[in-house]
Amino acid sequence: MMAKLSREQLERGVICSSAGNHAQGVALSAQRLGCDAVIVMPVTTPEIKWKSVERLGATVVLEGDSYDEAQSYAKLRCQQEDRTFIPPFDHPDVITGQGTVGMEIVRQLQGPLHAIFVPVGGGGLIAGIAAYVKRVRPEVKIIGVEPSDANAMALSLYHGKRVMLEHVGGFADGVAVKAVGEETFRLCRELVDGIVMVSRDAICASIKDMFEEKRSILEPAGALALAGAEAYCKYYNLKGDTVVAITSGANMNFDRLRLVTELADVGRKREAVLATFLPEEHGSFKKFTELVGRMNITEFKYRYDFNAKDALVLYSVGIYTDNELGAMVDRMELAKLKTVNLTDNDLAKDHLRYFIGGRSEIKDELVYRFIFPERPGALMKFLDAFSPRWNISLFHYRAQGETGANVLVGIQVPPVDFDEFKSHADNLGYEYMSENNNEIYRLLLRDPEV
Numbered sequence: 001m002m003a004k005l006s007r008e009q010l011e012r013g014v015i016c017s018s019a020g021n022h023a024q025g026v027a028l029s030a031q032r033l034g035c036d037a038v039i040v041m042p043v044t045t046p047e048i049k050w051k052s053v054e055r056l057g058a059t060v061v062l063e064g065d066s067y068d069e070a071q072s073y074a075k076l077r078c079q080q081e082d083r084t085f086i087p088p089f090d091h092p093d094v095i096t097g098q099g100t101v102g103m104e105i106v107r108q109l110q111g112p113l114h115a116i117f118v119p120v121g122g123g124g125l126i127a128g129i130a131a132y133v134k135r136v137r138p139e140v141k142i143i144g145v146e147p148s149d150a151n152a153m154a155l156s157l158y159h160g161k162r163v164m165l166e167h168v169g170g171f172a173d174g175v176a177v178k179a180v181g182e183e184t185f186r187l188c189r190e191l192v193d194g195i196v197m198v199s200r201d202a203i204c205a206s207i208k209d210m211f212e213e214k215r216s217i218l219e220p221a222g223a224l225a226l227a228g229a230e231a232y233c234k235y236y237n238l239k240g241d242t243v244v245a246i247t248s249g250a251n252m253n254f255d256r257l258r259l260v261t262e263l264a265d266v267g268r269k270r271e272a273v274l275a276t277f278l279p280e281e282h283g284s285f286k287k288f289t290e291l292v293g294r295m296n297i298t299e300f301k302y303r304y305d306f307n308a309k310d311a312l313v314l315y316s317v318g319i320y321t322d323n324e325l326g327a328m329v330d331r332m333e334l335a336k337l338k339t340v341n342l343t344d345n346d347l348a349k350d351h352l353r354y355f356i357g358g359r360s361e362i363k364d365e366l367v368y369r370f371i372f373p374e375r376p377g378a379l380m381k382f383l384d385a386f387s388p389r390w391n392i393s394l395f396h397y398r399a400q401g402e403t404g405a406n407v408l409v410g411i412q413v414p415p416v417d418f419d420e421f422k423s424h425a426d427n428l429g430y431e432y433m434s435e436n437n438n439e440i441y442r443l444l445l446r447d448p449e450v
Helices: 008-010 021-033 049-055 067-081 092-108 124-136 154-158 182-191 200-216 219-235 254-267 284-292 322-334 348-350 378-386 415-430 439-444
Strands: 013-015 037-041 059-062 115-119 141-147 194-198 243-245 270-278 297-299 310-317 339-341 365-371 391-401 404-412 432-434
Touching: 008 378, 013 067, 021 037, 021 049, 037 049, 037 067, 049 059, 092 124, 092 182, 115 124, 115 194, 115 219, 124 141, 124 154, 124 182, 124 284, 141 154, 141 219, 154 182, 154 243, 200 219, 219 243, 270 284, 270 322, 284 310, 284 322, 365 378, 365 391, 365 415, 378 415
Parallel strands: 013 037, 037 059, 115 141, 115 243, 141 194
Antiparallel strands: 270 310, 270 339, 297 310, 365 404, 365 432, 391 404
16 A cells, blocks of 8 residues: 555655554665654553554554544644554555465465465455455465454354444454454355354464464464464364464563463363362361362362351363363362353453452452553553442453453442443443443352352
């Protein structure tokens, strides 16, 4: 797109909004073409990303807590300074440029090719690749991959129209888009063969696989297509076929590796997270260990409660098959030890596993998950909205992704105040969701006698 700009447009400069790769592409193009570039990025953008853009000679402006706010500012400044706005995906020339990735694949891979797996955010990359590959190699499948909590393209294709997501998961921040583009949707509806959705755990497992095999570290959005390709090949039992996965980014902050490490083994079924209720009596721990059998315990959390009849034990077991895990749970149940598998419950893995011994019944408690922007003042803004009007009864912070932090909050709100509380939460501007009906929350944090 930028190569086609007139000399007058180049002299006036360009501007774009981006959370990463697009920003670097615009900055590099501006450097090569000798024009001034302003890149607007959310305040929550990690330093590794915006410094990479600055090194390419562009002016970085950090504005807004989300991509949408950054984009609004960029478009306003574009009008004020008469610059050319370079959209990240929804423009024919941008789509064409991204389609050259498909051209490189076809030129470099001469043999049979079953499918190309492409990460999907706004849809520019997959639309461009599909437009080229389907023209020259129509037999090759083009399959998009999205996180299960950021699946705007999958829902749009299913409903036959563009769908706006109310909430977008921020773990794979490079594809955390609420709505796909108009032109990208039109092309994908015509050319894409399907969409695979993968979990956060599966993405982490693919990051680990890539590191172990190639000693390269991918960011979550960069490992997305790899996770989708692995899931697809396993589901269809593909063997001996050639597939390509686009590993589109490596903007990984070091401190995020802790979360990736915790979830990778869950994603590969190398570890399961469970909860078991043990009677508070002598010998119950030994009995529990016997029932676990040959399964390897990798984590164990227990806290004695003098007033409780049963103790809640949180633990993880190592490498297993579904049959082995099922047999162990059956043994627990036959011994009248209630056991719950928490492996697929994100609330339990992110927050509740750290609240061992914290069960109680708190009057009028509401439990919500909020996404805090990673910026100074975010906590105080939250407290100003709710405290001291209502008492905060629970608070657990969990760094979750580069677009924000996952925070579990309990607030005592009498029923008569609920509408007022809801209004405050909506006006706060942070994404949030209720966890009051989450079965695992009621199991681990509420008093079982109530």
